[in-house]
Amino acid sequence: MKTGDQIVQNLPWRWGVQGRIFIIGGLGYLFDAYDIALNGFLMPLLGEHFGLSLIQRGLVATANLVGMAVGAVAWGAVADRIGRKKAFSVTLLVFGLFSVLGALSPDYPAFLGLRFLAGAGLGGCIPVDYALVGEFSPKKYRGRVLTALDVWWPIGVTLCGLVSTAMLTLDDNWRWMLATMSLPALLLFFVRRGVPESPIYLSKRGREAEARTVIDDLVARTGAPVEPYVIPAPAEDTGAKGLRAAAEQLCRLWTFSPRITSAAWLLFVTVMLVYYAALSWMPSILRDEGLGDTAAFMSTTVMSGVGIVGVLVSTALVDLIGRKWLIGVSAPLASLALVVFALVMDMPTGSVVAIAAFGLLMQLTIPVLYAYVSELYPTRLRASGFGWASSVSRAATGFAPLLFGSVMWPALGLPLTFGVLGLAVLVSVVWMAFAAPETKGRALDDADEAGAQPAPVTASAPENAAA
DSSP states (O other): OEEHHHHHHTSOOOTTTHHHHHHHHHHHHHHHHHHHHHHHHHHHHHHHHHTOOHHHHHHHHHHHHHHHHHHHHHHHHHHHHHOHHHHHHHHHHHHHHHHHHHHTOSSHHHHHHHHHHHHHHHTTHHHHHHHHHHHHSOTTTHHHHHHHGGGHHHHHHHHHHHHHHHTTTSTTHHHHHHHHHHHHHHHHHHHHTTSOOOHHHHHHTTOHHHHHHHHHHHHHHHTOOOOOEEOOOOOOOOOOOHHHHHHHHHHHHHHHOHHHHHHHHHHHHHHHHHHHHHHHHHHHHHHHTTOOHHHHHHHHHHHHHHHHHHHHHHHHHHHHHOHHHHHHHHHHHHHHHHHHHHHSTTSHHHHHHHHHHHHHHHHHHHHHHHHHHHHHSOGGGHHHHHHHHHHHHHHHHHTHHHHIIIIIHHHHOHHHHHHHHHHHHHHHHHHHHHHSOOOTTOOGGGHHHHHHSOOOOOTTOGGGOOO
């Protein structure tokens, strides 16, 4: 007899059912992208408003990203305990409230503190959203759904670029930019309250009656045939809370599979390091090359706009050629595009083409990376596994704007700086090829077996081929 989890993972896809959750989750993800992109546009404006040094400008992005790092691990652990639905709503509420307050900041220190707190709320959106959307998605479509979820990212970044450029002529333009982003996020908080709890999560927590209610409703609304199923007894809960719970989750991740966890963390850190460094500093780099604010902002917006195409291509390819091949090819090529950009900056057409190529290739990588890491872990560890990987990358990349602008760029120059970052990406994809299995077509909780016995890498097995 099938389990409730298997019933959910084999349902037909319906836009009015799973698609609604995909859209609501994606809108929260849009605000995450918007907020991170906004750092790059705020840095030169705040530098002029508060008279900031280059290091202080870098701290604008660092405060926000470090807050997201704290939020990613905290909310990942919370979501595994209190449920996806509650965490799904509260993360966006925290972000919206502190973003509104950030628009009213009287001085630079207050602004940094509020950006950190807003980031702490928003940092929980990605791990919670991916866990919830993934657990409602049918196995047959899960790779494409989780990859397509990332289309909201370049939409958010592009929207941020267009709105920020349009507001350049306003007095206190940076305050309007923050306020414009905050209010829709607060409205979305109320929309999220109508999303049901994950039936897979309810099953794992021993809440059988609630799980059956959600599963039966999904079966009826998708038109799937009704068949009997069982809800297995949940694993015993240790009852740990707070910091102890977070530490316990971390130990479980590494106990589950040191190879998989190290590969996930290394991929997240290196890929996002390249992306956030470029996203945070691109407007400032282009201004340093002599472009005006409007030209610099719009060139950065082109990078994100082309990324929408990258996500769509990634969605089409992820279940055809697998997660590892897409990451292994597109991530190093994206890094190479940045090196080319740095070498041809004095050629206006060449530099724009290189920026666009970077945006396209990076958005081939990131959606697959998010889907891949969320699939590497079983349900009991999925939100925490993704949350810790995201948190570690946010902690590392949180200092990227500061180190990039005040140390690496001035000392090494742009071509060598981007070259060093690209080499780190190459090392991470080589390790992924040998340390982590392919997850294409695998049931979610087959990850338990994959963690215990990592799939071997052989030339004759495309699912596990080195990327």
